[in-house]
Amino acid sequence: MEKTIPGRRRLRVYSFDPSLASDLVTWGINQIAIDIPWETDEAGESSLKPGPVGEYIEVVDYDPASGLFYKPVDLNDRNLLGQDGLPASETNPQFHQQMVYAVAMATIDHFEMAFGRKIFWSDKITRKPRYREQFVPRLRIYPHALRARNAYYSPAKKALLFGYFPVTSKDKNNTPGTMVFTCLSHDIVVHEISHALLDGIHPRFNEPSNPDVHAFHEAFADIVAIFQRFSYEGVLESQISRTRGDLAGESLLAQLAQQFGRATGRGTALRDALGGINPETGAWESRPPNPLALEGIYEPHARGAILVAAVFRAFTLVYHHRVADLFRLSTGGTGILPDGEIHPDLVGRLAGEAREIAARILRMCIRGLDYCPPVDLTFGDYLRAVVTADLELNPEDRDGCRVAFVQSFREWGIAPAGIRSMSVDALIWDDYETAGAKQTIRQMQGTGDGRSKESRPDSRFLKMEQRKQREILKKHSKSLVMGYMEGPEEEDGPAQRASRPKQRGRRKIKTIGLWGDRRKIWDAIQDSTFPIWAWLNDPDNTQVARVLNLILDADQAPPTVFRNRHDNPTVEVHSVRPIMRRPFEMNGEVSLVVEVLQRRRGFFDREVQKEMDAAGMVYDYEFQGDFIYRAGSTFFLNPETMGIYSVIKTPGTVASDEELERMRSWITGEDLPLHHAFDRGTLSLDEGSDPSHEVTDPNRDEPFAMLHEHDED
Amino acid sequence: MARTTRRRRTPAAQMQAPKTGVNVRMYRQGHGDCFLLAFPRKGGGDPVYMMIDCGYKPGSQISDRVKATNVVKDIADATGKKLDVVAVTHEHQDHVNALTKFKDFDIGVAWFAWTEDPDDDDANELRRRHTDQLLGLIGARNQLHSLAAVDGNKNAESAQARLDQLLMLELGGEDEMSIVSGAWLTMGFGASSSSDPSKSQNKRAMEVIKASAKRRIEYILPHDDILEVPDAEGVRVFALGPPKNDDLLKDEDPKGDSSFPGHEIASAGSLSFFAAARERGTTAGEAGTPFAVEYGLAKDDALNPNPTGQDDPERLNRFFGDHYGRDDSDDDDDVIASNAKWRRIDEEWLYAAETFALKLNRGINNTSLVLAFELVQTGKVLLFVGDAQNGNWKSWDDGHWLEGEDKITAKNLLERTVLYKVGHHGSHNATLKGKHASNYPNLGWMGHGKYAKEFTALIPANRSWALKKAKWNHPLPAIKHALERKANGRVLQLDTGLPAKPDGVPDNEWKTFEARTKVTELYIEYHVPDEF
Incomplete structure (x- = not known):
């Protein structure tokens, strides 16, 4: 008899948090069963172990403040299989284990579906005695790690830590003496795991080189939490029924924002960004988009909330656009609903639309990464990223999602630097040859004397220059096709796999799978990093590197730029990820997303910086400044043809004194146009932290621990 | 400088009062506050001396020759050991720890904020919460201390070091951090080991002033009667803070909707952070646990390689051994070990103590007595804010004074401010930024009209110590720059003395400033005349 392997596992979770279970209006939707992938081994048997411990997640329930380990739940127990796992319970820690596992897996599933590939946690990096990267198969989740109103992702431990605390204040939602478990709040779990997933893709998004970086981390995690909740069946129906399908009235939004704020205990930032109580009417009203909202707001949650509001507005714009016909159909063409309840069929259709749009928006936001x-x-870069990614995935945009994004971001005053207009086509990142040609043109304009013909570029010139750039790349890509020999180990070279056999010949880019065994994919990524690194550090390829916002020429880089033993500025390859850019083309073409960076020593004191950058200065490789300034780009490489698509650059090169200065004044808190507080900036004053890994947080190596304290410091 | 030549027959060391106005000394005993004010006495005679705070962070001295003892000796010489008024702004080490050296001074009146009043119910409630939290934090700190000692755990060690700086602010005393960090902390640390909350060294130091105040102790309420400095000519004092309002004391940080004393952190429940933190050395089960006992395994049992007594003990032990671990596992592979040591969280929960301690510090900072001294001829104001933070600042405008037809408001006083004693050593949340038009007290309200030309700031901070040793960004560059812009460079910082003249400031304006300022090794003295 043939085995029938289940495709999905259903597990019960709280859709909000336990407090709603005791509210008559919400109890019906508070406990839901969600679908997550059924984890199997090669033989098709369930590979989920007690814990739960699966392919991506390991739940280890240790409560150090109480000195106890809690027994792990076995979700393959037949009694649990027969009833969608344990019923929701605050008093059974095994349900807590089940819930964090289920919600985490649902989030991972969303990410994998959006990316079209397996996800990875950020590598474990060891710097001493030698630089080493290790594969982290599973994120660990500690559901009861802290006795505090706090929960956070720890990049250092590759773990989520959830706190619990007794309620002491008395209001209508809280009873003193009862316990609140942050791991039972759906939104907190999704928020934290989103931090971990984002860190797996962009480990350097912890470096707050400008006010948007930390704010983005927070906003992104909130966006995933909100839209993932919308994607569950049954959650939206009752609210749409109550608001009579009207998202413009925003009472859905109001509730959402309030619940979110209360559940996460993170204060009022999100709620205030989305709306507030009108003192005249006493009713909750959504806050209209305000193009000046970002001015003077630097606290990460408050600033991030504005990005959330912008994305949420894009969602409501698309929703109202899409359901207008349903309202007309159900009202004999007027579109004006009669008083009273709306028809359950209409509720179902509206909720279906909302769910679909929510899933689409979530996919756009994830894929933009x-x-x-x-x-x-x-934030402006992110808009360009989302728009470009979506254009490649979905060129038609029949539902107008891209336009809605652009409109909403414009209305909220989020604009990328240096673009000519806020339209979809102007936001698309440049392709390689255009980026190169523009660079040539800028250089000509910068140095042009206004007399030579070439100083006035025209379309013909641009075309010529684009062709030239293509040819240069073609010429230089040959060496990447040939591969590179492994030289003596460079201190700035990519980490070598411990278990990789020594190779005599040239090393080439390997085939990197999108799906399959994550360890094998990881190995292929590690092995492919070397040839790309060697290629971009090869002084022969200066012209290609230039287009990628890299400087290879020793003379063009200030002395504080990190250099290799040939005295050339070094290029680091931080990431190589496979991506199917245009799956609809069905050609199976897998490209690589490559992130390359150069480093420069920055100093808190402007005068010291000048001294350190005086001509002729030479520094030991180990010498660190007060902070690190990084510049480079993300680009898309076709490993078959070695063609390069979109080039996404940081604002300046590593030689840019202006960008270094901008970063300095931000992190030292020197120049902050703030509202009523003098923000202290993000200057790290912790001697103990690893200077080459300048996570600018005084609370050891935990950038999110303080950020997530209930009372933001 | 002209002023030093104006000496009369008096002993060289005596501090003079000006003909009009006031001389203000900022002593340079280290990171902390100690101010001595000399006013002309009504009807002549020796000046009226008033001292505001006297404390420092141990180890933060700017030089070996400028110790608290040197400063107190100088104050003794300057005043003939006679202080008409001593004001103590709030109960923090860096404001009070040197007060113990004033036992043989003749002190007239002592001024404290209402928060010190033993007959005030709100004050007593604040103190009770403060003590509860402090005991819990000391427990957490001592647990970290034992972890740091046993494991050589670097994280625990640096967490303890940072926590010690914050806790010593609350406990007081003059012990250097090197002594503190090696010891178990108690309430009466340094003097005599004690768990009696009334025995902290801060409390004892303040007690010295209370005991010595001959005439009386005044507990000051904001927006209450206009105060007199007894016998001083041409000055009166308006108290702007601390707010007599429990809610405002909760708000220490401009960004948060946070909670001072109270709420989640002071819970008496057995499942709170503080309950667990205090339970040093107890075994599991005695401390509260959040779930029924059948779910739990004590740590020793869970990680014991030869378990007994559990149902299916081997399976559970294998699980916890494989996924948490007991020994230092060796993982020299491309994949991390599943029970790697660096992923464990035994002490992680204790790190929350630092956040709780910061909250506590901010809460106490907000109990700062805030005084505006008005020179009656010109209306010039000297503003001494202690370490007031956001909640305290915001409350200044919650009341006003009526004088016949005239209404005197906080805005009014701030507009006439010519000397601002910068709050909390220039930290990020103790000087509010804003505009003159803003609806809350802020730097933009200060120094307007004819008062703008004289606006000067005093920052009692030792920046290099703060940055290097305590890891505090004091003063915050953004605040210092804002002050320098506003004061045309007239910013006197404890560690650096007389600043250089900025470009573009007229010579005569700067000369006036220099003539009013006297910098010695021990103090920086600044003269505010009651005339234009």
């Missing part, structure tokens, strides 16, 4: 610069992200 591949199209971001490697460091120093701004």
Whole structure:
């Protein structure tokens, strides 16, 4: 008899948090069963172990404040299989284990579906005695790690830590003496795991080189939490029924924002960004988009909330656009609903539309991550990333999602630097040859004397220059096709796999699978990093590197730029990820997202920087400044043809004094146009932290621990 | 400088009062506050002396020759050991620890904020919470201390070091951090080991002033009667803070909707952070646990390689051994070990103590007595804010004074401010930024009209110590720059003395400033005349 392997596992979770279970209006939807992948081994048997411990997640329930380990739940127990896992319970820690596992897996599933590939946690990096990267198969989840109103992702431990605390204040939602478990809040779990997933893609998005970076981390995690919740069947129906399908009235949004704020205990930032109580009417009203909202707001949650509001507005714009016909159909063409309840069929259709749009928006937001610069992200960059990614995935945009994004971001005053207009086509990242040609043109304009013909470029010139750039790349890509010999180990070279056999010949880019065994994919990525690194550090390829925002020429880089033993500025390859850019073309073409960066020593004191950058200065490789300034790009490489697509650059090169200065004044808190507080900036004052890994957080190596304290410091 | 030549027959060391206005000394005993004010006495005679705070962070001295003892000796010489008024702004080490050296001073009146009043119910409630939290934090700190000692755990060690700086602010005393870090902390640390909350060294130091105040102790309420400095000519004092409002004391940080004393952190429940933190050395089960006992395995049992007594003990032990671990596992492979040591969280929960301690510090900072001294001829104001933070600042405008037809408001006083004692050593949340038009007290309200030309700031901070040793960004560059812009460079910082003249400041303006300022090794003295 043939085995029938289940495709999905159903597990019960709280859709909000336990407090709603005791509210008559919400109890019906508070406990839901969600679908997650059924994890199997090669033989097709369930590979999920007690814990739960699966392919991606290991739940280890240790409560150090109480000195106890809690017994792991076995989700393959037949009694649990027969009833969608344990019923929701605050008093059974095994349900807590089940819930964090289920919600984490649902989030991972969303990410894998959006990317079209397996996800990875950020590598474990060891710097001493030698630089080493290790594969982290599973993120660990500690559901009861802290006795505090806090939960956070720890990049250092590759773990999520959830806290619990007794309620002491008395209000209508809280009873003193009862316990609150942050691991039972759906939104907190999704928020934290989103941090971990984002860190797996962009480990350098922890470096707050501008006010948007930390804010983005927070906003992104909130966006995933909100839209993932919308994607569950049954959650939206009752609310749509109550608001009579009207998202413009925003009472759905109001509730959402309030619940979110209360559940996460993170204060009022999100709620205030989305709306507030009108003192005249006493009713909740959504906050209209305000193009000046970002001015003077630097606290990461408050600033991030504005990005969330912008994405949420894009969602409501598309929703109202899409359901207008349903309202007309159900009202004999007027579109004006009669008083009273709306028909359950209409509720179902509206909720279905909302769910679909929510899933689409979530996919856009996740997929955009591949199209971001490697460091120093701004909200404007993110808009360009989302729009470019979506254009490649879905060129038609029949439902107008891209337009809605652009409209909403414009209305919220989020604009990328240096673009000519806020339209979809102007936001698309440049392809390689255009990026190169533009660079040539800028250089000509910068140095042009206004007399030579070439100083006035025209379309013909641009075309010529684009062709030239293509030819240069073609010429230089040959060496990448040939591969590179392994030289003596360079201190700045990519980490070598411990278990990789020594290779005599040239090393080439390997085939990197999208799906399959994550360890094998990881190995292929590690092995492919070397030839790309060697290629971009090869001084012969200066012209290609230039287009990628890299400087290889020793003379063009200030002395504080990190150099290799040939005295050339070094290029680091931070990421190589496979991506199917245009799956609809069905040609199976897998490209690589490559992130490359250069480093420079920055100093808190402007005068010291000048001294350190005086001509002729030479530094030991180990010598660190006060902070690290990074510049480079993300680009898309076709490993078959060695063609390069979109080039996504940081604002300046590593030689840019202006960008270094901008970063300095931000992190030292020197120049902050703030509202009523003098923000202290993000200057790290912790001597103990690893200077080459300048996570600018005084609370050991935990950038999110403080950020997530209930009372933001 | 002209002022030093104006000496009369008096002993060289005596501090003079000006003919009009006031002389203000900022002593340079280290990172902390100690101010001595000399006013002309009504009807002549020796000046009226008033001291505001006297404390420092141990180890933060700017030089070996400028110790608290040197400073107190100088104050003794300057005043003939007679202080008409001593004001103590709040109960923090860096404001009070040197007060123990004033036992043989003749002190007239002592001024404290209402939060010190033993007959005030709100004050007593604040103190009770403060003590509860402090005991819990000391427990957490001592647990970290034992972890740091046993494991050589670097994280625990640096967490303890940072926590010690914050806790010693609350506990007080003059012990250097090297002594503190090697010891178990108690309430009465350094003097005599004690768990009696009334025995902290801060409390004892303040007690010295209370005991010595001959005439009386005044507990000051904001926006209450206008105060007199007894016998001083031409000055009166308006108290702007701390707010007599429990809610405002909760708000220490401009960004948070946070909670001072109270709420989640002071819970008496057995499942709170503080309950667990205090339970040093107890075994599991005695401390509260959040779930029924059948789910739990004590740590020793869970990680014991030869388990007994559990149902299916081997399976559970294998699980916890494989996924948490007991020994230092060796993982020199491309994949991390499943029970790697670096993923364990035994002490992680204790790190929350630092956040709780910061909250506590901010809460106490907000109990700062805030005084505006008005020179009656010109209306010039000297503003001494202690370490007031956001919640305290915001409350200044919650009341006003009526004088016949005239209404005197906080804005009014701030507009006339010519000397601002910068709050909390220039930290990020103790000087509010804003505009003159803003609806809350802020730097933009200060120094307007004819008062703008004289606006000067005093920052009692030792920046290099703060940055290097305590890891505090004091003063915050953004605040210092804002002050320098506003004051045309007239910013006197404890560690650096007389600043250089910035470009573009007229010579005569700067000369006036220099003539009013006297910098010695021990103090920086600044003269505010009651005339234009």
